[in-house]
Amino acid sequence: MTDLNQGAAWMGGQIIPITDAAIPVTDWGLTHSDIAYDVVPVWRGAFFRLDDYVTRFIASLTAGRYDIGMDHAAICAALQDMVAASRLQDAYVAMVAARGRNPIAGSRDPRDCANHFYAWCVPYVHIVKPDAAAQGTSVWIAKSVRRIPADSVNPRVKNYHWGDFTSGLFEAKDRGFETTLLLDHQGNVTEGPGFNVFAVFGDKVVTPDAGVLHGITRQTVLDMCAEAGLTSAVRPLPLEEFWGADEVFLSSSGGGVIPVARVDDRHFSNGAAGPVATGLRQRYFDWIARDTHRTDVLYP
Structure with missing residues (x-):
């Protein structure tokens, strides 16, 4: 063969x-x-x-x-x-x-x-290399483009319309950042290419409710937060509120939970992976090894 x-x-x-x-x-x-x-x-x-x-x-x-x-x-x-x-x-x-x-x-x-x-x-694809994810990655908030409105292209239907993400990635890469995050036309945080985003405020974790794919890994994070005793909320996340977060992290099927150390010129968790994100990252790789959600591949 x-x-x-x-x-x-x-x-x-x-x-x-x-x-x-x-x-x-x-x-x-x-x-x-x-x-x-x-x-x-x-x-x-x-x-x-x-x-x-x-x-x-x-x-x-x-x-x-x-x-x-x-x-x-x-x-x-x-x-x-x-x-x-x-x-x-x-x-x-x-x-x-x-x-x-x-x-x-x-x-x-x-x-x-x-x-x-x-x-x-x-x-297996890691959207951020594991070493960089463990230390906390960098994210650029796109300035030249906003997320395509949901009444134009439904973000809950996973699709190949990446024009807005690609423009944001050019901005991010040109400035030395790993990836990009897009705002909607009301100034709320949405998502990035291949990931959802979370902001941590004390023991509360917030993720945007609109303009985003309802990611399976996103749902896994919400499930893990409940198990870890963290409060979670799915709601609008204005950029002004986002800047006040204690920690920021991403979620993706390509790498699970990915801590963020820097967004634009702002550092979170003293420029390192935060403790909540780090704990959830470790918990994610424990979860995907559990039998509960696993379907064995039937290799010959």
Whole structure:
């Protein structure tokens, strides 16, 4: 069998090396960024919260009117087969629905497109390198762009519309920051590329309620806060209030809880990873090793 340990893809029922995976140049997924997707982590040979991720993916399909001809069980089976074939023990696993090609020349009717599903996996992705995350990463609040309003692109449908995030990333990288965080048009904190954000005020943890993906890792953090005896709130988080936080951290399926030491020119937790964020980061890697939310990969 072809070596798949650098990444595999499931396309049309076939499992192939990720380097061979492609979609047609006329696929609306490519030409219009007309794609819904989700990402589930595999850690130490098991999916974490697989049912939750697939359920959210299916909700995105419904909201976006994608018909891929696969139900929850079929999607799980495709992901299982692909990861098992790759033999990856720790993996970043994407499930994707693309609008597809329009077979009618000149048609602008999305109902004419042949929607399709594909998936791919690569070795586990940390959106911030573990050493940098442990010390506390840096975040730049974008100044030239605001988060796309929810009545334009629904942030609860995980999608490929990254124009606002990409502009923010250029700002951040040009200034030596690791990543970016976007505000909405009312001046509230929203989210960044691939992560939700949390602010810590004493023993209370706050995360924005609007303009954000309702992340599975975000929910895991809220669950862990309850277990740790921390109070949590999901509500608007104005930038002025955010600046007064004791700590800041991010949550992502690519790395769990990621402490933040610096936002713009402000340092949090004396420019280091804060104790609450550090504790939740350690707790996260304990949680993803528990049997409660794990679905073993059925390796050959």
